[in-house]
Amino acid sequence: MARSIWSGAISFGLVNVPIKLYSAVSKKTVRFHQLNGETGNRIQQKRVDPETGEEVAYENIVKGYELTRDRYVLITPEELETLDPEKTRSIDIEDFVDESEIDPIFYDHPYYLVPDKGAAKAYGLLLNAMADAEKTAIARVVIRQKEQLVAIRPHRDGDLLVMETMVFADEVVGADELDGLPDSKELSVSDRELTMARQLIESLTDDFDPGKYKDEYREKVLELIEAKAEGQEIAVQPEAPAPAKVPDLMAALEASLAAVRGDEQEEEAKPKRKSSSGGGARAKKKETAKS
Template sequence: MRAIWKGAVSFGLVNVPVRLYSATENHDVQFRQVHRTDGGRIKYKRFCSKDGEEVAYDDIAKGYETEDGSMIVLTDEDMADLPTRSSKEISVEKFVPEDQIDPMLLDKSYYLEPDKSATKPYVLLREALEVQGRMAIVTVSIRTRMTMAVLRVRDGVIVMQTMLWPDEIRAADFATVEDQEVSDKEMSMARMLIDELAGDYDPDEYEDDYALAVEALVKAKLEGGEVQQPEVEEEESGEVVDLLAALARSVEKAKASRGESTSSAPATKAPAKKAPAKKSAAKKSTTKKAAAKKAPAKKSTAKKSAPKKKAS
């Protein structure tokens, strides 16, 4: 594991240097958007909805949309004036009973590892939390913004879980289910059903059957040779277009220096290759610029390899 943050837990006059590790990771199946016919990745460009022009990353600012749809542009200077904290301190505000923390408030989890020199105060805090049955309410700055969190103990390790702000918990905005009269027989049957399904939670009894099915499907397609080679990155193909444009301008310039006419020479575009006869009619709608960028992909003879699951 790799530490993502270094700081210290402070409570009273006690200071415990710690390292922060992400305690969870996302194993959701990740898909790419691709062209159905050749597997090429779909690329998106940033453009302005007003003038339709492509916008460079350096010209993009943060915008705050008001309730009436108006847009307020916030500059870097505006953002610099906002209250932020860069403190490397996990400051304990108070110790509260565990049952006072609504699980809905808990967000992302992190493990806290003590420095070698801080093992004793770390153990002291851990034992005190367990014996008292309490959690520590703390404030911490992660990525400059201050947030609330709790410290609790799990399997002998202090875990920090960031918290949502109270106004981020939505109310159940629908009609409350009215009480209904339930007969003794119905209640008895319900209790019997609960007793039949009662047991202890064992995480090993559950698995992500969807992810396993996707892996099996991908493996079968690999073994069957249904593999599309990735296209050349957009930046590289863009350089090719620029090179072709430069070559075309050079040809025009050379002809002009010899007094030859350049009206028939293309300005910036390279001649597009003819599409294979088997191409569908839908492909004919591809622009000339895209045709100049991308040459027909050669059939790969590379050894196939099993797909790697992407960690989030």
Template sequence: MTAPASTRAVWKGAISFGLVHIPVVLHAATADIRPKFNLIDPASMSPVGNKQVSKATGEAVQREELVKGIEVEDGQYVVLSKDEIRTALPKTTQTIEIEAFVDAGEIAPAYFSKPYHVAPATRGLKPYALLRDVLARTHKVGVAKIVMSTKQHLAALMPVGDGLVLELLRWSDEVRDAPTSTGDTGAAAAPNERELKMAEQLVTDMAAAWSPDLFHDEFREKLQLLVQAKAQAGDVATLQPLPGEEAPAAGGSAEILDLTDLLRRSLQAKTGAAAKTPETREAATETREAANDEPVPLKKAAASKAAKSRTAVKPAPKAARATAKPVAAKSKR
């Protein structure tokens, strides 16, 4: 069973060769589904994070203090600033620029790195189909360059079924030569005709159509079964939250603060409690002027709420005024 198709576009641009321009979208063609282990401190049952530690002093170094450098000799580094690195980054062109068409079988498997499904974008259906069909008819693939995530890649554009696949390629200096032990070591290692026929018969007997669903990652499947069994048995450890990240108590609900409501209540309490002083009369006047700038529905709602407050709520005592101010100040933070 294959992984579900990706619906998220990882790159948008166009295929270009000669005067041909084909708008396309790239989608991830692979998925990483292997289980990921987290490091946990058994004493506190809390996750253990990665820390940048100096190999010379053993002390932690803050991330903002780190600089980037490239080793030129053993123990000697050239430090590069962010601006220097930025000037060396390739220019983003949003184009898969095909530079040559080569025979499909000429690219060695060691060069293939990561595939992407290529889908036609708007107004790109016909030229997309044309390129796919001509590559299939000529048994060629397009060798191109593409910039993705500020990194330049070599790539091969090839027809697969009804679509196109862009396979990122490794650069030539990233591919190692085969060890000499895999080459011809002389007549002593050459198989004889009888051995070849027996091996050929065995290959013929084991021949089958390619069906990837017949093959499974046994380690992942056994690990999933083990995790499911321990979880069903209740053998589950709860990670303790880090300081400042405590979750709300079980059964309780986190208080949801409405900043607008808090400010309105604070202003109403302040206005009702100190309406007789010149300062509060001036503040009330400013509040009414600010309220006049609100849209009509908001002003009606505020007026209705204020009328209910005047008929049902007595002016708050001094103690209430003392506690009303910190609530508004806390909300602003």
């Protein structure tokens, strides 16, 4: 059972909606420790002064902001504490905007907002009003001594509000800062190329099912760990060949469409099974590909 990590209230106008905050994701990263390859002992990380070679006690470590090489401004914890945002238990809504106006690049980490005891009616009012207006709220909240910019929106698949922390505008790398971007002439394509590319996209179009996408690398790492723990020998896989450059865009599009249509003909040739409610998307996909 998930546990709430923060509690407070959503504030808009003079209305307060008590809520509990839950993380909406739980990362499944496989973590490794550093060991001595000869002894198998776990490595200890030590803070060492590079000039004296002596280990520095934790209480003697201070924060420093680098101005130039080997020149720092020292900042004490007490000085930073004076700048901490006011500790509140409020998510203060500042604006309501259309969700389509927010580039997903601004989103950082998702959370669920659940009504606290006795707050279901006020929560439902905000949820339904936002869903009816098709709006997303932009708000600020202080979590773990850090002020966060957040977006709050109705969840697409349930009677629930979702909150996502956001990066600030000056933290987003602008496209104008990238090297090697092609100009509009280089991006131009013929009508025939565009038509075939759209046919390929439509033939591969299906309903989004997040459960069908797996972290295959993580699964292979766990299988490798299990196999080695059981004493199995592991064969080193050869390096994958570099992808070949596509010399002819039209030939690649035609070959891709032919491959997709060939797969669909094989599916149609298989013995028919009783239809189920899950076949609508696949039927739609085939129908689109033939058009």
